[in-house]
Amino acid sequence: MAPAMDLPKTYDFSEVERRWQETWREEDNYFQDESDKPRFVIDTPPPYPTGNFHIGNAFNWCYIDFIARYKRMLGYNVMFPQGWDCHGLPTEVKVEEIHGITKNDVPREEFRRMCRELTLGNIEKMRSTLRRLGFSIDWSHEYITMLPGYFQKTQVSFLKMLQSGYIYQSEHPVNFCTRCETAIAFAEVAYEPRTTTLNYFDFDGVEIATTRPELLAACVAVAVHPDDDRYRSIRGRHLKVPIFGHSVPVILDEAVDPEFGSGAVMICTFGDKQDVHWWKQHDLELRKAIDRNGRMTPIAGKYAGMKSGECREAILADMKREDILRSTEPLEQRVGTCWRCTTPIEIMSERQWFVRIVPEEIMDAAREIRWNPEHMFLRMENWVDQMEWDWCISRQRIFATPIPVWFCQACGRMIVPDESMLPLDPTVTPPPGPCPDCGSTDISGEEDVLDTWMDSSISVLNITGWNGEDTPTIFPAQLRPQGHDIIRTWAFYTILRSVALTGQKPWEEILVNGMVLGEDGFKMSKSRGNIISPEEIVSEHGADALRQWAAAGAATGSDIMFIWNDV
Ligand SMILES: [Zn+2]
Ligand SMILES: [Zn+2]
Structure with missing residues (x-):
């Protein structure tokens, strides 16, 4: 009997896909530090670890994966890293729910520990979805923004920008959410x-x-x-x-x-x-x-x-x-x-930390980047044009990167740690010595923490191996893939930080993808009940069906409506 006759009558995708997953070796996807091949570094978006990998993410990751595989076939040394952008309010709220507490019921460090524990569990769930979908991720370049290895860099970047005058502290009107009890940036209004x-x-x-x-x-x-x-x-x-x-x-x-x-x-x-x-x-x-x-x-x-x-x-x-x-x-x-x-914001004058925004600098770098599709550049330009206030980066929350400075209670002097002391939480770690101005030992750590965009806006510096000093040899990256909903945040803040810390653009090209809308044509949301999870599709039709749907789906920059029949 001819071998072809052995083929099963129906395609058992779960069996086939499982076998292929075992065949693919993870190391084949690793970026080679020493290599003569031309490099192709991708600044993959780090999702928020809710525990569920959203269909919109799955759609974007399909594109990133197509590009990564294509470039490897062309002989490029490809880095397709995976990060997790952990800090923020939703996790704090979840932890309060799970443990039946409010954030002020337990010591700060204990509350952070609960948040970290929940987040690590969620990351594990999302990792397994990513593997199931067959993405060729370079797991040797995974990063988790809440862990010391990463937030040490966030703190170093804070000190650098403080020294160079980009970061300052001031009493200024800011947008404030009285329910979240924190200042927020204009991009969050x-x-x-x-x-x-x-x-x-x-x-x-x-x-x-x-x-x-x-x-x-x-x-x-x-x-x-x-x-x-x-x-x-x-x-x-x-x-x-x-x-x-x-x-x-x-x-x-x-x-x-x-x-x-x-x-x-x-x-x-x-x-x-x-x-x-x-x-x-x-x-x-x-x-x-x-x-x-x-x-x-x-x-x-x-x-x-x-x-x-x-x-x-x-x-x-x-x-x-x-x-x-x-x-x-x-x-x-x-x-x-x-x-x-959705609480109406109040504008309050508060002592907060700010990043100085220099519009010309940001636009000069933005112009050097290839925008795909091209018209997305206008969104950046419009956003920068109407910018009136500097970026408020301090938050009155807990699960976030601590601002690493102390204040002398006697004379008000700010005390800054040596970089070798980082990472640290100034409310836990004592200052290096008494106040250099007045000799007082009555010194308190800053309780405000950093906006999570301060973490994620150095993702590209992190994956390219920034050490806080020199611009990495593999900087800038080749590609930033992202959604159009975060141009005024993630793209804007990344360009700003890259210029402030290296004097260069962060990537050669930005590829802006559309959003996945529900079957009713609206953005997927819990309240509309129109969310479809990638796991649902994969268990019904297999990973290849999902990937093919994404490939056939949409032009870059346009939204795509999810319709079951298309899969
Ligand atoms: Zn709020
Ligand atoms: Zn003093």
Whole structure:
């Protein structure tokens, strides 16, 4: 009988794929440190270890794998590493749920240990999915951002940028989520349409409209347009703030829209970004009415301690009682919310750490990179163009890379560790000695931690072997594959950090992939119930079916809708 006749009638994909997985040797995928071949280093995205490898990830990894295999066949020395971007709020919340605690119930180090344990378990689950999908990953170049080997580099990069003046500490208005109890960056603010109420009330004889009466205690000025004749008589005067009674100046500013509300606006510290702008421009006083937990501060008088929403209702009721509330109307507004928990953000003036943004530097490097598809470059350009504030990198959380500095409690001097002491947590490790300025030993470690983008924005420096000093010989990498949803974060921050730390672009090319949408055409999300897991597809149809679907799927940069029949 001819051998061909031995072929089974049906293709048993699970048996065949299992056999091939055993045949492929992991070492064949390793990048060779010593090699004459041209190199091809891929800055693979490090997923957040939720425990489930998302279909969108699977789709992107198919592409990366096609490229890696193709390049190997062409004779390139390919690095297809795999990282895990571990830190962040979702894991903290999960740990609180699992253990029935809040983060302040246990010592910081204990809480971090619980987060690490959960994360390592999740990584193991996701690794096995990656293996099952047959991706030719170079596991000798795996990295885990929460482990000392990696966050040591994050801390070194922090100190380098502190020394070179890119990083500074300052009291400045920042976006703050009172539910997550942390500052967040502009890239993390999601603007959502919401219907709010515009309240017209009598402000010492002038009609003013506001959606945030709870900020009355934080009112520092009233502004009108210089050409608005209705308000000629109050120019240069001071007005008395209703209910609270403090006096504020009337200022003139071209940015006031005479058509909106009554044409007179109250400036509070801070209702929105425009308030920040006016506050700086006119050198106004700072009045902080809402604290980090979203409660009213003592300057709110009898409303102190109330949640800001309760305070709004109480003030409106008091306005009615005093007969100064004239009318109300609904208003469609785009409200800035926390991208993780959708709580409306507050703008607060806080002592925080910032990275200086130098737009020209970033754009010069971005222009040297090949953008594929080309129009994605415009997204970067638009984002950089409208950048007004520096990047706020400090967070008031726990499961994150510690900021490695101490402060002298006697004179305020900042004490920086020697790089050889890293990695360290300054709330655990004592400083190298007494304060060099005043000799005091009353020294405390910085409790703020770093934004997780500070970890992932050096992924390319990490895989190319950056040691904190010299630019690695295999830098820049050849390719950054990523989704278009993180251009303003991961791509932007990586270029910024690469320029600041090496003076060079991070990669030669960036390949921007589309997102995988659910069968209903919407982005996959738990709330829509339209999530499909790669494991589901693989157990039903096999890994090859999934890979072929991705290959046939979409042009780069476009979204792709998941439809079972396509598999
Ligand atoms: Zn939040
Ligand atoms: Zn001192």
